[in-house]
Amino acid sequence: MRVPSRSPRQQPGPPAPARRRAQAGRPQPTATVAPDLAAYRAAVADLLVEVGALTGAGSTNARQVLIDQRLREPAIAAVLDATAQGLVGARETLLLEMARYQPNARSSAGDLTALIRIYLLSRIDVMWWRDATMFRTDVEVRHTPELVDLEWLRRRDLLRFRYTEQPRTIIGRGVRALRRRVAPDATPRTAGLLFRHARREIIALLNDIGREFAAAAPAGTGPLWVTSLVRSAEHQHRLRRLGYAAMVPSGHCLGWAVDVEMEWFRRFGARDVLAELLLHRQRAGEINVVDEGQAWHICLAPAATLRLRRAYEAEMGI
Template identity: 55%
Template sequence: PDLARYRDAVADLLIEIAGHNGPEDLPKAEKVLTERLADAEFAPVLAASPEGRPAAVDRLLREVRHYQPQARNCAADLAAHIRIHLFALIDVMWWGSARAFVTDPDLLHAAELVDLEPLRRRGELHFRYRRQARALPLRAVRAADRRLRPERTPRTAGLRFARARRESVTLLNQLAADFAAAAPGTPPLWVTSLARSIEQQRRLRALGYTATLPSAHCAGYAMDIEMSWFRRFGATGVLEGLLLERQRAGDVNAIDEGQTWHLCLSPAAMARDAQAATTGG
């Protein structure tokens, strides 16, 4: 599918929906969306969905009907909610048939994922992340630190599972190196989310987060990168440019989710990495 054409069609659709952004505008927005999804520009991505075009459209319309503006929803308004779900269809097209990690133990024992902690201790990671605070004392310490130094680190819960595909680690290290070179003196790239189980994704949805299902996170092909925090360093434009450059090269699908940007590795990037590993390049 011509993804540039698809993304342009999404942008045009959002302009049409922009005047119907409130919860009371849902019927009008749904009507516009239903009509526009019949356009030829949307057909290849919808048809390539493993569930089939009708089911993909039905799922998208359900997500629109259930939209609720709230603090945990990364979509600032209805148009942003629709944009995120339309671009997430690219992830589904690529990885909707891939084996997902259904439960947390499935993810923890997945041989295709690597544990980031040993890599971090050996200095092999050029990006930053932090683990989710599960124990009450650590949560209290972090809360106190946020009050005293609110801008020291991004406002993120941290990784529940510090596990990722090797290809994701490679991409993040490359992005971190590019970011360091393009924005000297800025803190390193910060990763807020990597592989998730379907179990975790459902927990996030229940809490009101924009956690799509199916999700490339649940197959280990997606990651989220902090964006808003870098505004205080004047580096968001640089980082956005690097991510969009990777998208234009066909390496990733990039989705602006407000505080963070979502990245999904493309099958072409995965194949290229596998070829490089085979040849030693």
């Protein structure tokens, strides 16, 4: 909900000097109040508790009434109204997602409550980046100068995180299947990256987190593992057709969101260490975090981009 600027009530007296008056035809800046994200997340958590009590097949109407009521609460409405869709558009999209929802093994939304949580918390991303331009096609992702090819950096040992790519051939898929049979827990069970590209600021963020995690995790813990980076809108819809909980619009399609593996780190006793590192950065206003089960979704806040761009340039010697 956009909050208009508030100015002191006009007092009687002579008119203001001409130099302080608004010039005719020139728009004047309007002060806005940023939504309270802590209040938003708390309100979403309360909503999820109530939704969880309405799991029966006959509760569809009750869930819709509940959603209608809760989305209009100031803490939630302030964020949704600040997205490009606005409150009404966000509400309609959520109800449509709920109507279409079918649980499956591929989706990070194990139930309807998880779907609502993922959708609502990811709206912080699209509020932050409402004016950003999405990458519409796979070709755009591979050829835009806004993104860096990670393989060039990996070969020079400039990355503090790991990833794997999706195999492109039958032979590649066979080799991966064999590795999983021989050593099933050696790496996270993930499909891998379709695009090994990322924004410079995202690389700096992941390197920061990777270094912190390596220092804080128990000895022998594997490195930070990234399961998804930038996606094209074309690929996002492809994932939706396959049954994944791929929200639209998404921070992934803007290049500002990533997914990092979480469950694999339980075997090292390090999952909670990584979780606290990420939540600490969220409390500091640097990222938005969405718990999606096996992986956590992370989106970079606009306020952190300048520092991280400078960090990238310093680290890469640019």
